[in-house]
Amino acid sequence: MTTHQAAGDAGTVQMDEYRPLLPPEGVERIRELRQTLLQGQSDEAGEETVSFLHLTLKVPAEVMTPCPVSPLFGQAIVAELDEGERMLDMGTGSGSLSVLAAGTAGHVLAVDLNPHAVEAARVNAALNGVSDRVEVRQSDVFTNVDGTFDLIVFNPPFQWFAARDVADAATQDENYGALTRFFREVRGYLADDGRVMVFFSTMGDVHYLHKLIADAGFQREEVLQHSAPVAGTQVDFFAYLLR
Numbered sequence: 001m002t003t004h005q006a007a008g009d010a011g012t013v014q015m016d017e018y019r020p021l022l023p024p025e026g027v028e029r030i031r032e033l034r035q036t037l038l039q040g041q042s043d044e045a046g047e048e049t050v051s052f053l054h055l056t057l058k059v060p061a062e063v064m065t066p067c068p069v070s071p072l073f074g075q076a077i078v079a080e081l082d083e084g085e086r087m088l089d090m091g092t093g094s095g096s097l098s099v100l101a102a103g104t105a106g107h108v109l110a111v112d113l114n115p116h117a118v119e120a121a122r123v124n125a126a127l128n129g130v131s132d133r134v135e136v137r138q139s140d141v142f143t144n145v146d147g148t149f150d151l152i153v154f155n156p157p158f159q160w161f162a163a164r165d166v167a168d169a170a171t172q173d174e175n176y177g178a179l180t181r182f183f184r185e186v187r188g189y190l191a192d193d194g195r196v197m198v199f200f201s202t203m204g205d206v207h208y209l210h211k212l213i214a215d216a217g218f219q220r221e222e223v224l225q226h227s228a229p230v231a232g233t234q235v236d237f238f239a240y241l242l243r
């Protein structure tokens with residue numbers, strides 16, 4: 001069975017399997033937050049030029065702009081990386097985390113399902129002078145990933161609703177299909193003593209994330225905790241280092 005078939009099969013199975021593990025009031029709070037954020041969306045966004053720590057990034061309208069907490073996740077990644085290590089950036093978006101990590105890592109593979117993100121990550125690696133260390137590929141989770149990595153990082157879509165379009169798929173992973181496949185397959189891509197760092201928040205089903213982590217046999221250590229308001233709701237953001 002190829003990796004691609006395995007991914008597809010896992011995808012089919014888990015679409016039926018996901019049920020929110022949060023209590024009903026938690027599910028309702030997240031549904032309301034989703035509606036509030038949809039109502040606040042503007043269709044007029046174009047390409048933006050943004051600062052991300054010491055980097056400058058170009059972010060097209062179809063790609064997620066790094067969120068205000070994202071630099072903290074970037075710093076946690078850099079603190080964890082050892083010089084010359086191999087890193088995989090799952091769901092790279094604008095390439096922000098990959099370009100940042102390329103200052104320390106020997107090689108970064110940045111992947112994303114969204115073709116606009118793939119292009120943006122290539123542009124941003126070149127813009128910041130790290131194209132020689134950042135390879136960018138289009139991939140549906142691990143379908144186009146090979147080799148093993150010392151550190152695999154994932155800032156996934158936090159919510160489980162159906163995405164309206166490719167840009168919305170930065171925050172929506174229907175029934176957590178991609179997140180579930182990630183945890184079912186990630187061990188096969190870890191080097192000896194390899195680690196995973198995952199970013200998440202109370203905008204999503206934290207109980208389900210904990211179940212995926214436990215089912216995959218990882219111990220989790222919280223390496224980042226930050227609280228911030230999102231659309232009038234206080235949200236906890238955190239990163240786990242998994243071994």
Ligand SMILES: C[S@@+](CC[C@H](N)C(=O)[O-])C[C@H]1O[C@@H](n2cnc3c(N)ncnc32)[C@H](O)[C@@H]1O
Binds near residue numbers: 067111112117141
């Ligand atoms: C929350 S954004 C993170 C972007 C970027 N890493 C950052 O930290 O700003 C999630 C990213 O995952 C990508 N994504 C969603 N589903 C995916 C899948 N099945 N395979 C690969 N990438 C996926 C989205 O296109 C999006 O770029």
